[in-house]
Amino acid sequence: MNFFMILKVALRAIFRNKTRSLLTALGIIVGIAAVIAVVAIGQGAQAMMIKEISSIGNNIIMVFPGSRTQGGVHGGSGSSQTLTAEDGENIAQDLAHLVRAVTPVVRTGSQVIYQENNWSTQIQGVSVDYPEVRNWTAEDGVFFTEADQRAGARVCVLGATVVDNLFTSASPVGQTIRIRNMPFRVLGVMARKGSNTMGHDQDDVILVPFTTVKRVLQNSIFNNVNMLMISLHSLDDITAAKEEIGALLRQRHKLAPQAPDDFNSIDMTEITNTIGSMTKLMTLLLTVVASISLLVGGIGIMNIMLVSVTERTREIGLRMAIGATPSDILLQFIAEAMALSIVGGLLGVLLGTGGARLVGRLQQWPILITESSVMVAFLFSAAVGMFFGFYPALRASRLNPIDCLRYE
Amino acid sequence: MLINIQKMFKTYRMGENAVHALDGVSLTIGNGDFVAVMGASGSGKSTLLNILGCLDTPTSGTYLLDGVEVSRMSRAQLAHIRNQKLGFVFQNFNLLSRTSALENVELPTFYNRGFPGRERRARAVRMLERVGLGNRADHTPAQLSGGQQQRVAIARALMNSPPVILADEPTGNLDTRSSVEIMTLFKQLNQEGITIVMVTHEEDIAACARRRILMRDGQIVA
Ligand SMILES: Nc1ncnc2c1ncn2[C@@H]1O[C@H](COP(=O)(O)OP(=O)(O)OP(=O)(O)O)[C@@H](O)[C@H]1O
Ligand SMILES: [Mg+2]
Numbered sequence: 001m002n003f004f005m006i007l008k009v010a011l012r013a014i015f016r017n018k019t020r021s022l023l024t025a026l027g028i029i030v031g032i033a034a035v036i037a038v039v040a041i042g043q044g045a046q047a048m049m050i051k052e053i054s055s056i057g058n059n060i061i062m063v064f065p066g067s068r069t070q071g072g073v074h075g076g077s078g079s080s081q082t083l084t085a086e087d088g089e090n091i092a093q094d095l096a097h098l099v100r101a102v103t104p105v106v107r108t109g110s111q112v113i114y115q116e117n118n119w120s121t122q123i124q125g126v127s128v129d130y131p132e133v134r135n136w137t138a139e140d141g142v143f144f145t146e147a148d149q150r151a152g153a154r155v156c157v158l159g160a161t162v163v164d165n166l167f168t169s170a171s172p173v174g175q176t177i178r179i180r181n182m183p184f185r186v187l188g189v190m191a192r193k194g195s196n197t198m199g200h201d202q203d204d205v206i207l208v209p210f211t212t213v214k215r216v217l218q219n220s221i222f223n224n225v226n227m228l229m230i231s232l233h234s235l236d237d238i239t240a241a242k243e244e245i246g247a248l249l250r251q252r253h254k255l256a257p258q259a260p261d262d263f264n265s266i267d268m269t270e271i272t273n274t275i276g277s278m279t280k281l282m283t284l285l286l287t288v289v290a291s292i293s294l295l296v297g298g299i300g301i302m303n304i305m306l307v308s309v310t311e312r313t314r315e316i317g318l319r320m321a322i323g324a325t326p327s328d329i330l331l332q333f334i335a336e337a338m339a340l341s342i343v344g345g346l347l348g349v350l351l352g353t354g355g356a357r358l359v360g361r362l363q364q365w366p367i368l369i370t371e372s373s374v375m376v377a378f379l380f381s382a383a384v385g386m387f388f389g390f391y392p393a394l395r396a397s398r399l400n401p402i403d404c405l406r407y408e
Numbered sequence: 409m410l411i412n413i414q415k416m417f418k419t420y421r422m423g424e425n426a427v428h429a430l431d432g433v434s435l436t437i438g439n440g441d442f443v444a445v446m447g448a449s450g451s452g453k454s455t456l457l458n459i460l461g462c463l464d465t466p467t468s469g470t471y472l473l474d475g476v477e478v479s480r481m482s483r484a485q486l487a488h489i490r491n492q493k494l495g496f497v498f499q500n501f502n503l504l505s506r507t508s509a510l511e512n513v514e515l516p517t518f519y520n521r522g523f524p525g526r527e528r529r530a531r532a533v534r535m536l537e538r539v540g541l542g543n544r545a546d547h548t549p550a551q552l553s554g555g556q557q558q559r560v561a562i563a564r565a566l567m568n569s570p571p572v573i574l575a576d577e578p579t580g581n582l583d584t585r586s587s588v589e590i591m592t593l594f595k596q597l598n599q600e601g602i603t604i605v606m607v608t609h610e611e612d613i614a615a616c617a618r619r620r621i622l623m624r625d626g627q628i629v630a
Contacts, residue, residue, distance in 0.1 A: 002525075005518050016506065318502045321463060322564070323491025323519035325484040402463045405502065 010335040013308070014343065024304040025344030028384065031293025032345050032377045035286060036352025039373045041359060042282050044366035049275055059235040060133070061242060063228040063249070063265045082262045085127070085210060087252055088228045091245055092129075098241040100233050101132040104225035106213045112206065113178040114166040121162055123179065123206050125213030125225075133231045141173035141188025144209055148187075152211040156184045159203040160192040180217060184208070238267050294380060297344065298388035305337050305392035316396055317404025330397040337389020338382055345381025349374055409472070410571060410603055411437040411460060416469030418455050418626075429455040430466065431626030437605065439571070442598040444614035445607045447623030453607045454576055456623070460605060461494055461574045462486045474571065491519050495565025497575035501557040503549040509536060509560045510545040516567045523568070535563035539593060555586025562593060573597065575606040579613055591616045 014021045065083035085104040092102040106125035111118055128146050131137045144155050156177070163172050172186045193202040214220050232241050242265055249263055309316070316329060324332075353369050360367035418430035429452045437443055445453045458464040459471065462478055471479040478489055490496075503512045513532040517523040536542050539559040549557050558578060565573050575594075579587035587610075595616055598604050608614050622630040 002518075314502065315504060318504070319515070319519075320487060321461070321490060321496050321502075322516040323487050323568075325487040325519070327484065328487075328519060402458050405463070405498070 006331055006335045007339070009332060010339040013336050014339055020304065021340060021343075024300050025297070025340055025347065027293060027297025027300045028341050028344030028381050029297075029348040029351060031290060031297050032348025032381055033352035033355060034293065035290045036349055036369070036373060036377055037356040037359070038282075038286055038289075040353065040356035040367050040369045041365060042279070042286075043370060043373075044356075044360065044368040046275060046279055047368050048366040050272065059232040059238065059268070061230045061232065061238070061245065061265050061267045063230065063245065063263050064226070065224065065263055082253060083225055083228060083249075084223045085225055086223065087249060088127070088225070088230075090252060091228070091230060091248060094248060095241070095244055098232055098237045098244060100231045101129040102228060102230045103127040103130040103133045104210050105227040105229055106210045106218075106225050108213060108217055110179050110217070112162070112166065114172075114175065117166045117168075119162060119165040121159075121204050121206055123208055123213060123217065125208050125210030125217075127210060130207065130229075133229050135231075136193065137191060138188035139191040140171065141186070143207075144187055149209040149211055152209060152215045154182060154184045154212060154216060155187050155209070157188045157190055157207040158186060159190050159205040159207075161201050161203040162206055163189050179206070179208075182216065238269060242267065290380070294384050297341070298384040301337050301340055301385060302388040302392060304340075305333060305389055306395070308336070309333065309392050309396040313399065313404045313407040316399055317401050317407065320399075320401035321405065326397040329399075330393045333393030333396050334386060334389045337393065338385035341381045341385030341389075342378070345378050348381070349377055352377075409436045410439045410441075410474055411435070411605075412470075412472040413460070414470045416456075416459065416471070417467045418452075418459065418464070419467045428626045430459070430469075433469075433626070433628055435621070435628060437603065440598070440601050440603055442594070442604045442616070442618040443606065443621060444617035444619070445605065445621045445623065446609070446614055451623040452626040453623055455626075457574055457576050457605065457607055460572075461496060462490050487519070491516060491568060493570050493572060495562075495568070495570040495573040497558065497561050497565055497573060497578045499577040499580040501549070501554075501561045501581075503557055503560055503564075505549055508546050508548055509541060509552065509563075512549070512560055513563045513567055515564060520568050532563075532567065535566050536560070538566070539563045553586070554582050555589055558582060558586070558590055559593065562590070562597075566597070570602075572603045572605065575604065577607050577609065579608065579610065587613060 063083065088102040088104045092099055103126045108123045108125070109120070110123050111120050128144065128149055131143050137143070138157055141157070143157055144153070147153075148155050156179070158166075158172060166172070166177065167175070173188060175186050176183045177186060178184070190203070190205075190207070208217075210225065214223060230241075230245065232238060245265065246261065246263075250261065253262055255262065316324075319329065319332075353374075356367050356369065359365060413436075414434050416430050416433040416435075417428065420427040420429060431452075433452075433456060435456075445456065447453050455464070459466050462473070462481075466479055469479065470477060473489065474493060476489075478486065481489070496502075503509075504515070510529070510532050513535050514528050517528050517531070533542065533545060536545055539562050541556060541559055541563070544552060544556060544560075547556075549560070552560065558581075562573075573594075578594075579590055582590065591613060594604055594606070598618075604617075606613075606617065614620055620630070621628055
């Protein structure tokens with residue numbers, strides 16, 4: 001028998017028992033669909049995180065006060081009083097050969113009011129260099145100036161979401177909003193950035209000079225900050241820059257040589273690496289899930305193929321009588337098992353991509369379906385059919401023609 | 409000689425005692441012969457025919473088919489011999505259900521590597537016409553009468569132009585009229601030079617053959 005004939009016979013056998021074939025292939029369908037969907041969702045999220053990191057700028061180092069906690073994950077900011085805006089200025093001046101710009105970040109939250117509208121949002125106290133550090137500029141109006149910063153002026157720049165919620169029609173530039181019942185003049189509106197992977201809306205923010213936040217909003221006499229955000233000239237300098245920044249801060253904080261750092265710094269490559277190891281873990285889990293479901297699906301196929309061989313004993317006998325060799329019979333039943341699992345695999349791919357798209361639409365989640373994941377799913381389902389179809393096919397091929405023809 | 413078997417034994421062990429289904433059979437059948445094998449039930453007729461058809465292997469003895477010793481061949485080699493040299497007609501027709509008459513007739517050529525694929529359909533149609541079923545090509549076995557099904561089976565047996573046709577009670581499931589049709593067909597085929605070996609219980613069916621063999625207890629007695 002040639003290839004096309006084997007294929008035709010196999011497909012016909014499958015379609016003869018549609019319901020049974022579908023139920024048999026269900027294990028494969030569900031297994032493949034689950035893998036395709038989860039991979040699509042996972043890869044989409046990863047691609048988006050990477051894109052987002054590059055939008056923050058992957059040449060950024062963030063320095064937090066307090067000692068480094070386990071695993072490089074920062075606990076809570078502001079727990080220590082050690083990091084100041086002057087530290088930042090010092091870094092910008094002394095390490096100018098590595099550092100492009102530095103901004104302190106002081107965070108607070110508040111209800112803000114414009115006329116009869118109000119909105120709860122995050123207030124970030126930053127320096128005039130913030131737009132340069134973040135690579136993010138005011139689209140409408142201007143950012144605040146050096147003079148505003150020195151004076152601790154009651155001025156602000158709004159994120160697009162804040163504008164959406166406070167202002168209905170008129171341009172906010174030049175208007176006055178109230179933060180903690182104090183009037184602030186709106187200087188400008190930042191360009192829209194969109195939400196990040198965690199669903200956090202980056203445009204839901206009001207930027208104010210950090211001096212204003214400390215003196216006016218927090219009423220604080222200390223000059224500590226929650227974070228220093230430092231951008232570098234080049235990504236290549238990241239290791240050197242981290243070392244020099246560390247050395248400078250230790251010197252400024254007068255730490256004894258054996259004392260631990262009273263700050264900790266994270267750069268974007270570290271975060272990228274963390275995402276990488278998360279992806280690896282997910283891949284491992286997926287492999288386990290996929291293996292189990294394909295195993296279950298494969299056993300289902302083996303079971304139904306054994307039934308099929310028994311049911312078609314007379315057909316096997318007849319085929320042998322008219323000249324089918326044992327290997328013809330072997331191939332025929334393996335082809336049938338493979339056709340079953342491949343059709344199941346294809347349905348699984350369709351179901352998986354459809355499911356992933358649906359999740360993507362409903363949850364606003366990015367979806368990435370790669371050709372390689374589809375190919376791997378396809379090859380795996382074919383392999384499952386071959387593996388689990390082999391034993392029933394071998395049994396069929398070893399049958400004796402005369403016993404088959406007499407079989408009732 | 410087309411068929412030559414010598415001192416053929418087929419013994420089934422049933423626990424303590426042995427059943428000698430064939431008990432030292434020697435037989436030669438010439439080219440173009442038409443042989444009817446008769447005998448009581450259990451006398452070994454089917455056993456003999458199955459061994460002649462290379463469907464079963466003897467316990468001992470030699471079997472020369474068309475000058476080739478086949479009794480010690482591998483399963484794959486026997487499959488090849490069955491495909492090329494032998495056509496089978498069974499009592500219960502053994503057609504593939506839910507498959508058209510035409511496709512049933514085509515079936516042996518799929519296991520015949522030398523057969524040119526593009527001639528398959530045309531030849532199958534010719535074979536169906538030959539058995540008088542040219543207008544039933546699309547019918548499935550369930551849509552055909554017993555006599556028609558047996559004629560489809562004969563068309564299938566002719567597909568690879570074998571020199572020998574083996575038939576085990578080909579009219580056993582048929583009424584008299586259909587039986588007569590089948591026998592007329594067999595006589596025609598035999599006149600065209602095909603050797604036929606047929607098992608039957610019926611006198612008038614056996615009368616169609618040129619030669620008769622009578623079996624009793626695994627031996628040829630006449
Ligand atoms: N597979 C087997 N196992 C055991 N004994 C068998 C087997 N096949 C046949 N026999 C025995 O061999 C003997 C011959 O059987 P065979 O089928 O050849 O008879 P037969 O002449 O064709 O009879 P019938 O006219 O009823 O078809 C019988 O006694 C039968 O019981
Ligand atoms: Mg019999």
